[in-house]
Amino acid sequence: MHLPSSVRTLVLIGFMGSGKSSVGREIARRTGMRFVDTDAVIREKHRKSIVQIFASIGEEAFREQEHLALLEQRFATGLVLATGGGIVLQKRNIAVLRSLGIIIWLNAAEQIIWERVSRNRSRPLLQTANPRQTMRDLLTLRVPLYRSIADIIVETDHLSREQVTDRVFHELNSWLSSRRESRC
Ligand code: S3P
DSSP: OOOOTTOOEEEEEOSTTSOHHHHHHHHHHHHTOEEEEHHHHHHHHHTSOHHHHHHHHHHHHHHHHHHHHHHTTTTOOSEEEEOOTTGGGSHHHHHHHHHHSEEEEEEOOHHHHHHHHTTOSOOGGGOSSSHHHHHHHHHHHHHHHHHHHOSEEEEOTTOOHHHHHHHHHHHHHHHHHHHHHHHO
16 A cells, blocks of 8 residues: 655544554554554553553553653654554644644444453553443543544444455545645
8 A cells, every 4th residue: 555655644543442553553564654552652661561550650640651652753754653542631632643644533332342442451541340431431521532633534343453444545545635636
């Protein structure tokens, strides 16, 4: 897959379990772009899992680390960037995300997200007495944020990583050609 050189960075946003990392890696594989995951940047810096990082420094300090991980990508080109589900919570991140490149929201139905995130305990924010309700509350807060900053929305329900990637390229091509037409 060849993308025009005007495409500097593809930014994947979306809720936990929406497939940002696996789809991001697949996009990178097919395009030859580099893949970076903000969570992985933080994990590598701390040499700990996200659960351990939340337990040792707390959410607020994690959000600071997340902001820094995002800033590190400011001048990158040829990058596919997967972001943590909460990256849209900080206003200062929104401007950076927009400046990076094209923002793609991987969306999924609540039930499907639940099936994915309840498989393991790797999401510290969902370690509550009623994780399903917590997840619903987080979704209610975040879905409008994802929608408001996305250039492209890709529905991922019941699709494999390969199928979602096909859809990303399809939507990306339509988006790029509509932009070209509007410039003519
Ligand atoms: C979070 C999502 C996680 C990780 C952290 C917080 C969130 O990333 O950054 O657990 O606030 O939604 P994924 O979206 O990759 O699971």
